[in-house]
Amino acid sequence: MAKSLGPVKRKFTPWTDPGAQPFIRFENITKRFGNFVAVDNLTLDIYEKEFFSLLGPSGCGKTTLMRMLAGFEEPTEGRILLQGKDISGVPPYRRPTNMMFQSYALFPHMSVEKNIAFGLEQDKLPKGEIETRVQEMLKLVKLEQFARRKPSQLSGGQRQRVALARSLAKRPKVLLLDEPLGALDRKLREETQFELMDIQHTLGLTFLIVTHDQEEAMTVSDRIAVMDKGIIVQVATPAEIYEAPNSRYVADFIGDINLVEGKVVSTSAAAGQAGRLALDCDGLKVAVEQECPALAGNTVAFAIRPEKVRISLDTPAQTDVNAVRGEVWDIGYLGDFSLFLVRTEDGRVLRAAQANVSRLVDRPITFGDQVWLHWSADAGLVLTR
C-alpha cells in the first residue's frame, strides 16, 4: 500500500451547492436496443472531481450509460453535456474521456510502455514529453521495472495497473472505469480501491465507475447512483444509501437488511415532518422515529440492519414495542461479526449481527437458545416504495 497517505481527505459535497455547475449532465437520456429499453429517460448530474459510482445488477443499464459517455453508443433520446457542451455525435476518439475496460483491452502486441504511450502518440506529443509521461505513469502504478514486458507476461493485478496507467496517461477530464477490479482477488481489490482513491485525489480528476459490487462502490465513491431496469432509484452518498435507503430495492441491494411488511397505525406528525410512527406488522409492534412518510393505514415496510438489532438472553426493559422473542435458528460466524438468524414466535426469521468484541471461542448465545431481539426507535426505517 501507499507509503505516504498524502493530505487528509476533505469533505466534498458540491451537489448540495445550488450554484455549482455539473461537470457531466445526462439529460433525459433514453437508449433502446430494438424493443429493449436499456436506459429509460434518465437525468443525472455529476460534479467535477467527484468519484461517482453507477451501481446495479447486470442488465440495469449502467454500462450502457457509461458507454454513451465514452461515445461507443449514441443515446436514442436526450443529450449528454460535458462542461455545458453537448457532446452528441462527437466520435469516441475526439472525446476528452478515457476508459478503463473490464477486460483491460491491453494491446497484446505492444509492451507495457507502448501501451501507455499509445494515447499520447495519437495526440502527436513530442517524443520527450511522451517518455516523461510514460515514466510518470509507470511510477504512479509502480510498474517501472515491467516497462518492456508484454501484457501476456504480467499477472492479473499488473495488467489492471497497466490498463489504469494507459487510461490516465492522457489526463482525461473524466476517467471511466468499467468494473475495473472485477478480476482481482479480494485482498488486492481492497488495496487497489484505496490506491484508486489516492490517484483520483492526487490527480484531481472526475472518476465514473461502473460496478455491481456494492462494497467497492461504498468504499471508493463520493456518491452512488443505484440503478434498476434503466432508471436511477437513488443517488446519494454511501452513508445515506446505507442508512437511509429510499426504497425496498435499494435497502435490499445494499448490504444486509431485515424487511418486514406492516401497516401504519398512527403518526405523531404530518407527512414530511419528523415524528414517531407506530406500525403493526402482523402482531409485531414497531415504533420508528423519522420523517413521517405515510399516513395511517398505508402498507409499508419496516427495515432494520442486522447490526442495529440487539440480541440478548435477558428480557429487555421494554417488551411491548420494538422487541420480539425467538429461538436461535442458525449462526454465521464471520470472525469480526456473528450473524444470528432468529426464528420469532410469529414464524418470521430476523437477522441480528453482533460484533465479537471478546476473544471467546464458545459464544454465550448458541443454537436453539431462547433470545430477545430488540432495537431502539431510531434504528429502523419505514419504506413506502
Added chain:
Amino acid sequence: MSQASATSPGKARWLVVAVPYVWLILFFLMPFVIIVKISLSDTAISMPPYTPVFQGFSTLRDFISQLDFDNYLFLTEDPLYSEAYLSSLRVAVVSTLLLLLVGYPMALCMARANHGIRPTLVMLVILPFWTSFLIRVYAWIGILKPEGLLTLLLQSLHLYGPDEQVQIFRTQTAVYIGIVYSYLPFMVLPLYSALEKLDGTLLEAANDLGCPPWKAFWKITFPLSLPGVIAGSMICFIPITGEFVIPDLLGGAQTLMIGKTLWTEFFGNRDWPLASAVAVILLIVLVIPIVIFQNQQRKAEGGKA
C-alpha cells in the same frame, strides 16, 4: 490397474507418433531419395529411361563413382531454367499479393459480420471445393476465351462492338485470374481465423485513446492478424511456385513456369535425371519460405505462452 494404465498409454502415444512418421518416410522421404538418386544419374534411352546404377553392395564404389552433378551443372548453364525459376517466383509473389489484396477485405468483412451468418459465409468460401479443381479451371477457359462468356457479356452490354473480343485467354493475366480464383479460399480461411479471434474491445480501446478507426486498423487489427497473413501467404505461395495446371491451361507461350518446364523435361524430352534435378532445386527454393513460416509460427506461439 495403475500399472496397466501406466504402460498402455505410453505404447498408444508411441503408435500415434509413429504412424505419421512412417507415412512420411514411406511416401515422402523414400520417393525424394529416389528422385535425388535419379537426378544424379545419366540419361539413357531405354526402359526406364535412365541407367540403373545400383545392383548390389559389391558395386557400391562403382555406383558412387557414377553419380555426378552434371544435371545440376546443366541447369546453371542453360538460362532457360533460372529464368523459369525466377518467373515462377515472380508469379507466386504477385499472385500472393493479389490474393492478400482480395482476400483480406473478404476475411475482415466475414469476421465483422453477425455471428449468425458467419458459418454461412465460411461455407460460401469453401463451396467451390465441391467441384473438381480441373473443371473450375476449364470453366475459366469458357469465360475468358475470345468467343467466351466475358466477350458475350461485354458485347450484350454494348461495351464491346460485335467484332471486338476479349484478349485475355492464353496471357499472363489469365494465369493470374486463374491462380487468384483457385487459391482464394486458402488465403481467406487463415486470415478469417486470425481476424475472428481479434477482441473487439481492443479497437474500442484504441478509439477511446484518440485513434480513429482507419488508423486503428493499421495499428491494431493488421499487426494482430499477421500470423494469419503469413500462414495464408505461405499456403498460397508454395504451391503457386510449382503450379502446373493453371499456366498450362490458361497461360500462353510467354508463360514460363518451372512446373511446366519440369513437365516438358519429364514427358516431352524424357530426360528424367534433368527433370529430377529441376524438382530437387525447386524443393530447396521452397524450403526457405517454409522455414520462415515455421519460425514465425514458433514465435507466435512463444508470445502467447
